[in-house]
Amino acid sequence: MVERGNISNYSGKVSSRGFLLRKELAVEEANRCLSCPSKMCKKNCPLGIDIPEFILKIKEQKFFEAFNLIQEKSFFPAICSLVCPVEKQCEGACVRGRRSNPVRISVLENFLANFCQNKEFSFKNIDILPKIKGKKVAIVGSGPAGLSSAVYLRKLNYEVTVYEKRKNAGGMLYYGIPNYRLEKTFLKNEIKKIFDFGIKIKTNVNIGKDIKLLDILKKEKFDAIFLATGAWTPNRLKVEGENLKNIFSFTEFLLMLKNERESYFEREKVENIAIIGGGNVAVDVARAAKKLKNVKKVYLIYRRSIEELLANKDEIKKALEENIEFVMLTNVKSFVSSSGNKVNEIVCTKNKLLDVLDSSGRKTFSEITNSYFKINVNIVVICAGAKSSKIFCGEPCNSLLYEKDGSLLINEQGQSLKIPQIFAGGDVVLGPSTVAKACFDGQRGARNIHRYLESL
Secondary structure, eight states, rough: OOOOOTTTTTOOOOOOOOOOHHHHHHHHHHHTOOTTOOOHHTOOOOOOHHHHHHHHHHTTTTTTHHHHHHHOOSHHHHHHHHSSOGGGGGGGGGGGGTTSOOOHHHHHHHHHHHHHHHTTGGGGSOOTTTTOSSSSSEEEOOSSSHHHHHHHHHHTTTTTEOOOOOOSOTTTTHHSSTTSSSSSHHHHHHHHHEEEETEEESSOOTTTBOOHHHHHTTOOOOOOEEEOOOOOEEEOOOTTTTTTTTEEEEHHHHHHHHHHHHHHHHHHOOOOEEEEEHHHHHHHHHHHHHTTTTTTTTEEOOOOOOGGHHHHHHHHHHHTTTTTHHHHHHHEEEEEETTTTTEEEEEEEEEEEEEEEEEOOEEEEEEEETEEEEEOOOOEEEEOOOEOOOOOOOTTTTHHHHTTTTTOOOOTBBBBBSOOTEEEOOOHHHHOOHHHHHHHHHHHHHHHHHHHHHHH
């Protein structure tokens, strides 16, 4: 085990495979917490974890009590501690961070998850409440919302089955986060724990094709369904040449990496890759692309300046250290092919920032006249966000579940307006969000399902 020294100035993520704090270092970091009455860190946590309280337990060296406080709200703390954008959530709200480094809440959460789970802590430690018997709930989608909902419902003593259309459970956790940030063996081990909790997971089952959605209710005799299908439909740039070969969406690119198809990029003799976008996904993809064999240049193209990037500062810093070239204040105008219908150039123009701010508080921009230039590439990955994923389950089910634009017909509780046994939550409702927000929405969906079934 590799141990850190004083972590107060540590700006990197804690690796699930190594950088575990000793108890003494965890207590030292916990003692930096001011225990301020405002609890801004808790207010900024999507899951509402009582952060000052669990840190107090660490100070007192009551590590299992501290972990239990987290586990009341978060079923996957080891994962959240590694992938949550903490600088925009708990650590970003830390009062201590106004004048110095914030308390490293993610480091402490990671320590607790590893320390307690290394002591054979599992979901078996969570009490199943003897309230509901003989009722079954199906979860469609095994991402953070689906898994969180499944654990919450199992805790209430429902029989729960999770359906996943891909080979591995985890959704965006597995297929949308590169290995260097969330190693897949580690993730599989985390997900495996829910089997011991009595939750069934059926992979390689495409609801709508292999099993009709309504047949889950009619033939399989489930009492309710929770749709947690995520946001997998990528947005397009809508520029000329976007349909050329070797232009991928971020979902396609990351799926290729997760399915261990790096050999494709080797066969294509890929040397230059361009990533278009400015969020965490774009930086993740850029860093993953840089690790591919034979790749020499990775460009990250964004229409605003580096100060307006939406990605975490820690991740931007690491990308710069890895010699990823940030091409800022740049618009993509078109993609060009010289042979074989494969992209080999991006035509761009430069932008200038304006003093006018947009609704997010960032500076707007305008295109500079006659500022055209080109970037030579072999691969392009577009990271322009994504839309909710729709289940194509045929009529009349489709028109009962969805609006014409593909959005779900649901009420404020996430319940279908036409088929009351069906609920939805996570990114399929929220749009692309953080793991913690998806987990919270999954638990919220479970509570609403529970209320509905109790009322029958």
